[in-house]
Amino acid sequence: MKFTTMDELDATPGLLTVWRAVPRGAPVGAGEAGWVADGRAASYVQEAHIVGALAGGRGAERAPAWLASAFELPGADAGALERALLAWIDRHESLRSRLVPADGRGPDGLRRVTLPAGGVALRRDVEGHFESGKLLASRIEEVFDAETDPLAWPSFVFATVEHTDGLTLYLGFDHSNVDGYSILLIAHEIRELYTAATPGTPAVLNEVGSYLDFADTERAYAALVHDEHEAVVRWREFLGSGGGRLPEFPLAAGGGPGLPDPTAEAPGEQLGGCDWLLDASTAQAFQSACRDHGGNFLTGVLACLALVSREEGGEDAEGGEGAEPGRRGRAHGEFRALTPFHTRSDARWTHSVGWYVGVAPLRIPVRGDDTFADVLPAASAALDGASEMAAIPFPRVSELLGKRLRPRFVVSYMDMRRTPGARQWGAWRAAALRSRCLDPDEVYLWINRTYEGVYVSFRHPATEHARLAVSRLVAGTGRLMDRVAGAGAPGRPVDMNDVLLRDLVPARQQEPAPC
Structure with missing residues (x-):
């Protein structure tokens, strides 16, 4: 869909x-x-x-x-x-x-x-x-x-x-x-x-x-949460490590012109798009490779996003002219984003219509020489406990922290195959739609897995720099996911520790349908 x-x-x-x-x-x-x-x-x-x-x-x-x-x-x-x-x-x-x-x-x-x-x-x-x-x-x-x-x-x-x-x-x-x-x-x-x-x-x-x-029920539970609750403490630490602000799109850093001023209040037009990342068989190979190395599909996606953000985000002090491609000239730091989790904590909510969503912060450290195999455990660790944090409503967290918090960079993942009727969506010509958005600096990525493959839908400020920055991240992530899938696929042996951006092959052009 x-x-x-x-x-x-x-x-x-x-x-x-x-x-x-x-x-x-x-x-x-x-x-x-x-x-x-x-x-x-x-x-x-x-x-x-x-x-x-x-x-x-x-x-x-x-x-x-x-x-x-x-x-x-x-x-x-x-x-x-x-x-x-x-x-x-x-x-x-x-x-x-x-x-x-x-x-x-x-x-x-x-x-x-x-x-x-x-x-x-x-x-x-x-x-x-x-x-x-x-x-x-x-x-x-x-x-x-x-x-x-x-x-x-x-x-x-x-x-x-x-x-x-x-x-x-x-x-x-x-x-x-x-x-x-x-x-x-x-x-x-x-x-x-x-x-x-x-x-x-x-x-x-x-x-x-x-x-x-x-x-x-959620309201009654959230009212009992206090400002020293473990999840609130972790939110406070996350904000402190980011200068008191929620994360912005990572490619806005690194000395470039950046996305629009994150403190700007005036709404601006947003543009978006939709690109296929993997076909169905390559998505299965990617999942297998992630599982073989202690991760899952989502942690693999996050590891790829972190590596591509590191590659595109700037150079560290060790880089520069003459540095080995793929091994030097990489920024040290961490990938930071918010990610949604569903809060359908009981079977009776599974097929209920409502707004069952919380968000949690992610911090994935990425060093200059890290490979996919290095970053995958860090992505898994970042997700540990995240769903428990998302169980506390984001507005309640803002209330307890005494801050007006506005998400600016959000990465969502959903496996749509688990939804009733998913195999028939193509025959039904089913589509999910969203309204246009006005915002000065938000970037949202929705990564969705269907029976046809994996695609990313996105929106960003309507500037040329934002368009190019988001396109670089999306394209680079697709290529790296394809490379990881090749490393884990039968008949295509590649050392997972050698999956670096310098080794990327062009992304597969096979698409299940126009996106």
Whole structure:
């Protein structure tokens, strides 16, 4: 499944209809009619997101922050689809709940109100036929930008496009409703419910817990964490070792022009892209090589990122003219980043829709002569205990440290193959989508493994230097991963201790599909 922005999507043109949720039976202007007071607290990430939205103004004054899913359905049975969508909203209670300022005016506390199962209806508005896929995608993006407002309900909206091949469904959600894994779950669940509603066989879906229960439990746990908790102490040490700031993109250092000023407050346009790193067989060889040397796929990816960052980031005092290629002229230091972890700590949350994500800091030391085999154990050590740190919500960490912390360089990894329906995503033309971003210096890398291979989706400031810097890191990491895979593959014996950047071969050009 491709993870990208709407303008990069190959949308099939057709008849566009927008589907909007409304409280069932409530007359227009009825306000709180149908809503029931709900004592379950907001999660820390939800609260931070909504309070931030309150501070940022309303509507067009704020940049959108949505995630979306798009996929095809067989036929164009609007009645069956309506029944499927309503059953899906009933299945995930968080979509029937909203958080509002406790006093109705400001961010001093939030209260929750929730609609009961069966309390939602859908209203359909036909927008018309689009002959151009680009214009269609642009219009859907406009709808998502306008109607995924975290300060309103619904903070999600659906759209369908009827065409000669059937029907494409688009579902957009403000981030307060979903995380990246939730987006991956949607296609399988709704297709199951749609098939059952046509009529067909009963939907085969796992039981799910409510994100509202998770949020309330997480809140109670996080409230017990104090400023001398081990995880908070480690966060404080991490910040101290970085001059009191969270890490920036590593290639901004080394005497170059750098990315935009990390202290800048003015938002700037971000650009992005998507590149394949490995095909499926090479990804398996890479995993085997990592396991043979005491690591795993993620620690191998991190080791490669650290080595390429070291190579591209500058020279140390020993380097210079005449230095041996690949052995001298390398910077000593460490690779620093934040990485997300899921917080689905119980089986009932596994297939639940919600924002189940925490982040943890990474520090991977890299010396001038280090090889992949040297750095892999360091990457493994960096991940040890990281998931426990991520269990404490990032806004709670910021609160305890008394600092306004803003992630600037984030590396995410997800093995999408474990998601229900993953083998069928290609046939369904499924895609995961994100809103455009405005930020002066953030760089995000999303490294995803599918049945077709491994790709990286990324975004960065819209400057030429940032584009070149991120391209160098992405391309170099792909080449090094390919080299490590060759070292561990049968019939291609190479000493792992000799896997250095000077030995890199060109990255494989075989791609499973356009990215």
